[in-house]
Amino acid sequence: MPNLSLSFDPLDRLREILHEGVRNELVTVIQAKSLWIELGKHASAINAQNYGGMFGRIQDFSVLAITLALTKLFDKDRKTRSLYEVVRLLRAHARHLEFRDRAYVIAILQKKYGEEVSKDTSKEDLLLKVATVIEEQIQSAIETVEKLKYRRDKIFAHSEVAIRLEDLGSVTWSDIEELLDVGIRVLELLGYPLFGLMEVTSDGTFLVGRDALMVGAATKRLMKQARINQNPSSS
Numbered sequence: 041m042p043n044l045s046l047s048f049d050p051l052d053r054l055r056e057i058l059h060e061g062v063r064n065e066l067v068t069v070i071q072a073k074s075l076w077i078e079l080g081k082h083a084s085a086i087n088a089q090n091y092g093g094m095f096g097r098i099q100d101f102s103v104l105a106i107t108l109a110l111t112k113l114f115d116k117d118r119k120t121r122s123l124y125e126v127v128r129l130l131r132a133h134a135r136h137l138e139f140r141d142r143a144y145v146i147a148i149l150q151k152k153y154g155e156e157v158s159k160d161t162s163k164e165d166l167l168l169k170v171a172t173v174i175e176e177q178i179q180s181a182i183e184t185v186e187k188l189k190y191r192r193d194k195i196f197a198h199s200e201v202a203i204r205l206e207d208l209g210s211v212t213w214s215d216i217e218e219l220l221d222v223g224i225r226v227l228e229l230l231g232y233p234l235f236g237l238m239e240v241t242s243d244g245t246f247l248v249g250r251d252a253l254m255v256g257a258a259t260k261r262l263m264k265q266a267r268i269n270q271n272p273s274s275s
Contacts, residue, residue, distance in 0.1 A: 050133035054126065055235060058227060061121020063239065065109040066223045067252045072102040072109075073216060074256030082263045089268055107192050107211075110219045114178065114185045123178055123226055130171035134164045137234070145170065145233035152225075170229050177222045184215045224249075 076099050079086070086095050115122040130137070139145050142159070145166065149155040153173050157166065178185075188211055224246045231239030240246055262268075 050129050050136055051234075054129055054137075054230070057121040057126055057129075058230060058235075059237075062113060062123065062126070062223050062226060063248060065113050066220060066227075066246065067248055068109040069106050069216065069220055070246075070249045070252035071255040072105040073213070074253050075099075075259055076102040076106075078256040078259040078263075081260075082268055085263075085268050091268065104196055106216060107188060107196060110216070111185070111189050111192050113219070113223055114181075114189075123174065123223065126226060126230070127171050127175050127178070130167055130174070134167040134171070137167055138163045139166065139233040140236050141233045142166065145229060148229060148233075149173065174226055174229065177225055181218055181222050184211075184218050187211060187215070188219070 079095050079099055079102075083092075086092055112120060113123055116124045118125060118128065142163075146157050146159065146161070149157045149169065155169060155173065157169060161169070191211060224240055224244065227246070228240035228244070231237050238247065
C-alpha cells in the first residue's frame with residue numbers, strides 16, 4: 041500500500057510563522073523602541089524648537105506598534121502567526137518534523153535551559169522537548185503579556201470612557217525586553233536547527249535585530265542635520 045503524503049506541510053507553516061510572523065514582529069518592536077528612545081534623548085531640544093507635537097505623536101505611534109506587535113506574538117488564536125501556534129504545530133506534527141542539526145539544539149537545551157537530553161533522544165521526543173521549553177518560556181512571561189494586552193484592549197482597541205490611564209498600570213522597557221527575549225529564544229531554538237538559517241548567534245544576539253537598530257541611528261542623524269539636537273539659543 042503506498043504511503044500517503046501530507047497535503048499540509050507543517051515545516052512550511054512553521055517557516056511562515058517564524059519568518060513572516062515572529063521575526064517580523066520582533067523587528068518592528070526593536071525599530072519602534074529604537075525610534076522612541078532616540079527621540080526621547082532629544083526631547084528638550086525638540087520641545088524648545090516647538091516640534092514636540094509632531095515628534096510626540098511619532099512616539100505614540102511607536103508605542104502602538106510595540107504593543108500590537110508583541111500582543112500578536114502571544115495571540116492564542118490558531119489563525120495567527122503566534123508563539124502558541126508554533127507550540128501547537130510542534131506537538132501535532134513531531135513525527136513528521138526533524139532537526140537538521142540535533143547536536144546544536146541539544147547543546148542549547150543543556151546549556152541554556154538545564155535540560156537533560158542525550159544524543160540518543162528520538163527525533164519526536166526532541167521536538168516535543170523543544171515545544172515544552174517554548175511553552176515554559178511563554179508561561180513565564182504570561183503576567184507581562186496580560187498586562188500589555190489589557191492596555192491594548194482598553195486604550196488602543198476600545199478607548200473606554202470609564203478607564204483612566206493611571207489605573208491600568210505601567211508597562212516598562214524591562215517588560216518589553218522580557219517579551220522580546222522570549223521571541224528571540226524561539227528563533228534560536230528553531231531557526232538554525234530546523235531550517236538551517238542562523239537567526240541568533242551563540243551569545244544570544246538577534247542578527248536581524250542589529251539592522252533594526254539602524255532606525256534609531258537614522259533618527260539621530262536626522263536630528264543632527266535638522267539642528268534639533270542643538271540648543272536654539274546657541275545656534
